[in-house]
Amino acid sequence: MAVAIRLSALSKKFGRFSANRNISLLVEKGTIHALVGENGAGKSTLTKIIYGMHRPTSGEMFIDGKGVSFSSPREAIHSGIGMVHQHFMLIPELTVTENIILGNEHCGLFQRILLKKSKALILNDAEAYGLALDPDALVGSLSIGEQQRVEILKLLFRRAAIMIFDEPTAVLTPLETERFFATLRSLRDRGKTIILITHKLDEVLAVADMVSVMRRGEIVGTIPVALATKGELARMMVGRNLLMRVTNPPASPGETILSINRLGFRTKKGVERLHDLSLLIRAGEIYGIAGVEGNGQSELLQILWGLAPEGAIISGEALLKGSSLIGRSPAEIADMGVSHIPEDRLRHAVISNYTVSENLLFGRHRERFFHQGIGFNTHRLNRYAKEMIADYALSCSSPNRQSLRALSGGNQQKVVLARELSRPAVSLLLLAQPTRGVDIGAIETIHKKIIEARASGMAILLLSSELEEIIALSTRIGCLYKGSIRHEFSLEEVELKRDSGHEFQKEIGIHIT
Amino acid sequence: MNRKSTRLLIPLLSILSALVVSTLIIFMAGRDPLMIFLKMFHATFGSAYGSGQVLFRMTTLIFVALAVALPFQVRLFNIGAEGQLLLGAFAAAMTGAMLPAWLPSLASITLCIISAMAAGAGWALLAAVLKVRFGVNEVIGTIMLNFIAQGITGYFLTWHFAIPSTVHTAPITDAAVIPAFGTLTGWFANSPANLSTILAIGIALLFRMLIFSSRFGYEMRAVGLQPDAARYGGIKAGMHTLTAMGLGGAAAGLGAANIVLGYRHSFEAGMTGGVGFTGIAVALLAGAHPLWILLSALFFGVLEYGGLTVNAWIPKDIFMIIEALTILLVITFSALGRRLQQE
Numbered sequence: 001m002a003v004a005i006r007l008s009a010l011s012k013k014f015g016r017f018s019a020n021r022n023i024s025l026l027v028e029k030g031t032i033h034a035l036v037g038e039n040g041a042g043k044s045t046l047t048k049i050i051y052g053m054h055r056p057t058s059g060e061m062f063i064d065g066k067g068v069s070f071s072s073p074r075e076a077i078h079s080g081i082g083m084v085h086q087h088f089m090l091i092p093e094l095t096v097t098e099n100i101i102l103g104n105e106h107c108g109l110f111q112r113i114l115l116k117k118s119k120a121l122i123l124n125d126a127e128a129y130g131l132a133l134d135p136d137a138l139v140g141s142l143s144i145g146e147q148q149r150v151e152i153l154k155l156l157f158r159r160a161a162i163m164i165f166d167e168p169t170a171v172l173t174p175l176e177t178e179r180f181f182a183t184l185r186s187l188r189d190r191g192k193t194i195i196l197i198t199h200k201l202d203e204v205l206a207v208a209d210m211v212s213v214m215r216r217g218e219i220v221g222t223i224p225v226a227l228a229t230k231g232e233l234a235r236m237m238v239g240r241n242l243l244m245r246v247t248n249p250p251a252s253p254g255e256t257i258l259s260i261n262r263l264g265f266r267t268k269k270g271v272e273r274l275h276d277l278s279l280l281i282r283a284g285e286i287y288g289i290a291g292v293e294g295n296g297q298s299e300l301l302q303i304l305w306g307l308a309p310e311g312a313i314i315s316g317e318a319l320l321k322g323s324s325l326i327g328r329s330p331a332e333i334a335d336m337g338v339s340h341i342p343e344d345r346l347r348h349a350v351i352s353n354y355t356v357s358e359n360l361l362f363g364r365h366r367e368r369f370f371h372q373g374i375g376f377n378t379h380r381l382n383r384y385a386k387e388m389i390a391d392y393a394l395s396c397s398s399p400n401r402q403s404l405r406a407l408s409g410g411n412q413q414k415v416v417l418a419r420e421l422s423r424p425a426v427s428l429l430l431l432a433q434p435t436r437g438v439d440i441g442a443i444e445t446i447h448k449k450i451i452e453a454r455a456s457g458m459a460i461l462l463l464s465s466e467l468e469e470i471i472a473l474s475t476r477i478g479c480l481y482k483g484s485i486r487h488e489f490s491l492e493e494v495e496l497k498r499d500s501g502h503e504f505q506k507e508i509g510i511h512i513t
Numbered sequence: 514m515n516r517k518s519t520r521l522l523i524p525l526l527s528i529l530s531a532l533v534v535s536t537l538i539i540f541m542a543g544r545d546p547l548m549i550f551l552k553m554f555h556a557t558f559g560s561a562y563g564s565g566q567v568l569f570r571m572t573t574l575i576f577v578a579l580a581v582a583l584p585f586q587v588r589l590f591n592i593g594a595e596g597q598l599l600l601g602a603f604a605a606a607m608t609g610a611m612l613p614a615w616l617p618s619l620a621s622i623t624l625c626i627i628s629a630m631a632a633g634a635g636w637a638l639l640a641a642v643l644k645v646r647f648g649v650n651e652v653i654g655t656i657m658l659n660f661i662a663q664g665i666t667g668y669f670l671t672w673h674f675a676i677p678s679t680v681h682t683a684p685i686t687d688a689a690v691i692p693a694f695g696t697l698t699g700w701f702a703n704s705p706a707n708l709s710t711i712l713a714i715g716i717a718l719l720f721r722m723l724i725f726s727s728r729f730g731y732e733m734r735a736v737g738l739q740p741d742a743a744r745y746g747g748i749k750a751g752m753h754t755l756t757a758m759g760l761g762g763a764a765a766g767l768g769a770a771n772i773v774l775g776y777r778h779s780f781e782a783g784m785t786g787g788v789g790f791t792g793i794a795v796a797l798l799a800g801a802h803p804l805w806i807l808l809s810a811l812f813f814g815v816l817e818y819g820g821l822t823v824n825a826w827i828p829k830d831i832f833m834i835i836e837a838l839t840i841l842l843v844i845t846f847s848a849l850g851r852r853l854q855q856e
Contacts, residue, residue, distance in 0.1 A: 307744065331747030348745040351735050358731070363746035365731055374727040
C-alpha cells in the first residue's frame with residue numbers, strides 16, 4: 001500500500017525542552033491513524049509540524065514519497081494536508097459557503113466571488129460524503145456538530161488528501177460522535193488519509209485502523225487496532241519504566257487527616273466531573289490516584305485548594321481533621337496546614353520572572369518568620385534559601401539574582417517541592433505530577449523527598465499520569481474513573497504487588513478504563 | 514549584552530534617534546536646528562527662571578507618571594490621570610478657598626493636599642471598581658471618566674464657582690499656598706517652582722520602596738506577571754487592582770496640588786492642558802520604574818517648556834512631533850531590546 005506520510009527521526013526542541021524526540025512514523029494512504037497520549041506527550045507539537053506551524057529541529061518528512069519542509073500552513077495546505085482544530089476556525093457572521101471558500105476563492109482580489117459555482121461544488125461534496133448542510137445558513141446559527149461538518153467540507157473544497165483532526169469528539173454529543181465516525185469511515189473509503197488525535201481509547205478502538213502511542217515526546221509503539229486492547233493501550237500511555245526505583249519502606253499510617261465524603265462536582269453547564277467520590281488519607285501515608293487524565297483529577301484539586309470555578313456546583317464534603325475545606329480561599333487552606341504542588345507549576349506555582357529566592361518565598365510570604373518592617377527579612381530569607389539549595393541539591397549559584405526561568409525543569413520543580421515540604425506545620429500535601437517534565441536525575445531526589453515527607457507523618461495525596469510513579473510511591477492506590485474511585489488497593493495489596501511491575505500495572509489498567 | 518546596560522542603552526538610543534529625526538524635521542521646515550537647540554538650552558537650563566519653569570513642569574509630570582506607573586505594575590493602563598488631575602485640582606482649589614484665613618499654614622496645606630488626593634484616588638477607584646466588579650476594561654473606564662471629570666469641573670466652574678466675567682475660581686487662602694523656592698531662598702526667582710518638587714522626589718522614592726521592597730509590592734508584581742499563579746499563591750488580585758489604582762489616583766491628586774497650591778492659586782478652565790496624557794509617555798519612557806520616572810519627567814519638562822520658548826522661531830507643533838516620535842521610538846526600541854535579550 002502507498003505511504004501518505006513518512007516521518008524519519010523527527011525532533012523538535014523549544015529551548016532546552018524536547019517536545020518531540022526522534023519520531024519515526026509511517027501513515028498509510030487510505031487509513032485512519034490514531035495518535036494517543038496524555039496531555040503534554042507531544043501529540044499537538046507533532047501535528048503542528050506536519051501542518052507546517054512548527055519547523056522540526058531535526059529529521060525529515062515525506063508526503064507521498066516526496067521530501068518536504070514546510071515553513072507555513074499555507075505550504076502544507078498546498079501539499080494536500082488539511083487540519084480541523086479543536087476550536088473551530090470559523091467566522092460565525094459568514095455563511096457556510098463563505099466560510100468554506102475563505103482563503104481559497106479561486107478569483108482575483110477585486111473580482112466577483114464565484115458564489116454560485118462554489119456552492120455547487122460544496123453541495124456536490126456534501127452529498128458524496130453524507131454531510132447534509134444548508135450552504136446559505138449562517139455558521140453562527142449551526143450546532144457544534146454541523147460546524148464540524150463545515151470544517152470537513154472546507155478540507156474537501158481544498159482537495160486535501162490528508163486530514164488531521166485534533167480531539168474532534170471533545171465537543172460532540174454521543175449521537176454526533178456516531179455520525180462523525182460514519183463520516184470518517186466514508187472519507188477513508190474514498191481514499192483520504194486521516195490522522196486522529198485523541199485520548200479516548202474507546203474511540204480509537206471503534207474507528208481507527210492503526211494507533212500510535214506517544215509518551216514524553218516519543219512514540220512508544222505503533223500497532224494495528226485489531227491487535228490492541230484498551231488495557232494495553234492505557235498501560236502504554238501512562239506506564240513508564242523509571243530508570244531507578246526509590247526504596248519505599250513500609251508505612252504505618254496514623255490518624256485520619258483528610259476525609260472526602262461523596263464529593264460531587266458539576267460545571268456551570270451541568271456536566272458532571274466528580275460523582276460520589278470518597279476517600280480517606282491518614283497521617284504518614286501516600287494515597288495515589290491512578291487514572292487517565294480528564295477523569296476528574298483537576299476538579300478534585302480545584303475543590304481542595306479553594307479554586308473551583310465560579311458557578312460550579314459542589315456537593316458532599318471534604319474535611320481536614322474535621323473542618324471543611326470547601327468554600328475557603330487558598331490562603332485560608334494553606335493556613336490550615338495544607339501544601340499544594342499543582343500540575344502546571346510554571347503557570348500556577350511560580351513567578352518565572354522572580355528570582356529563585358523570591359520563588360522559594362512565593363505563597364509563604366505571609367509567614368511572619370520572613371517579615372521585617374514592611375518588607376522581608378533578607379538575612380533569614382538568605383539562610384532559608386541556602387538551606388533549601390543544599391538540602392535539595394539545587395543547581396543554582398546565586399538565588400538572589402538568578403531568575404527562576406533560567407533553571408531546568410527539574411530544578412524548578414525542586415524549588416516548588418522545597419518550599420511546600422518545608423512549610424511549618426503541614427499536615428496534608430496535595431501533589432500533582434511531581435515529575436512531569438523533569439529530567440531523570442532530579443526524579444530520584446524528588447521521590448526520596450516525598451518518601452521522607454511521608455515518613456515524617458505528612459498525609460500526601462498523589463496524582464500522577466505515570467502509573468509506575470504511583471506504584472512506586474503510594475501506600476494505597478485509588479483508581480479514578482469518570483469522577484469516582486472505582487477501586488481501591490489496600491496497603492497490604494500495594495506492598496505485595498509493588499514489585500510485580502507489569503502485572504500490577506495491567507491490573508490497575510483494567511480499573512481505570 | 515547584560516540586562517543593566519540594555520536598560521540604559523535603549524532609552525538613550527531612542528532619545529538620540531528622536532533628536533536626529535527632529536533635527537531633520539526642523540531643517541526641512543527651513544530653520545537652523547543648531548540655533549533652535551541653543552535657544553532652547555539658554556531658555557531652560559541657561560536661566561534661573563527657565564530652570565524653575567522646567568522644575569515645575571517636571572514635578573507635575575512625576576506625579577502623573579507615578580499615577581500611571583503603579584497600576585502598570587498590575588498590568589492596568591491608567592489613561593485617566595488627566596481626569597484624576599482635574600478633579601484633584603478642583604478639590605484643592607475649592608478647599609483652599611473655603612478654609613478660614615486664621616488656620617495655620619501647615620494645616621491649610623495639608624487639608625488641601627488631602628482633599629486633592631482623595632478626589633484623585635476616588636476617581637481612579639471608580640474605574641477600578643468597574644473593572645473588578647463588572648469587568649469593564651480599565652482603558653475604556655478611565656477614558657470615559659476623563660470626559661466626565663472634564664464635564665463636572667467645567668460645569669461647576671462656569672455655572673457656580675467662577676468669579677463673574679473670569680474663567681477661574683476665587684483664590685485660595687494665603688495660608689494654603691505652597692511656598693515657591695523663589696520666596697523662600699531666592700532660587701529660581703519668580704518661577705513657579707515650589708516645594709512640591711521635593712515632595713515629588715520623596716513620593717517617587719516611596720513608590721520605589723513600595724513596589725520593590727515591600728511585601729505589598731511583592732504580591733502586586735506577582736499579580737501583574739502571572740495572575741493565575743498569584744491566585745494559587747493565595748493573593749487577592751482584586752484588592753491589588755483597587756489599591757494600585759487608588760494610590761495612583763492619589764499621586765495624580767498631588768500633581769494637582771503642585772499646580773493649584775504651588776502656582777495658580779485657583780482653579781481655571783483648561784489649566785491641566787493634557788499633562789495627564791503626557792504622564793503616560795513619561796511612565797512608558799521610564800519603563801514604569803519610579804526612579805527612572807524622575808529623569809524621564811525632567812526630559813519631558815525640558816521639551817515642554819523648551820518648546821514654548823522657541824515658539825517665535827519654530828511652531829510648537831514641531832515639539833509635539835518630537836514628543837510623540839520619542840514615545841514611538843521608545844516602544845519600538847524596547848520591543849527590539851526584548852527580542853535581542855531573548856535570542
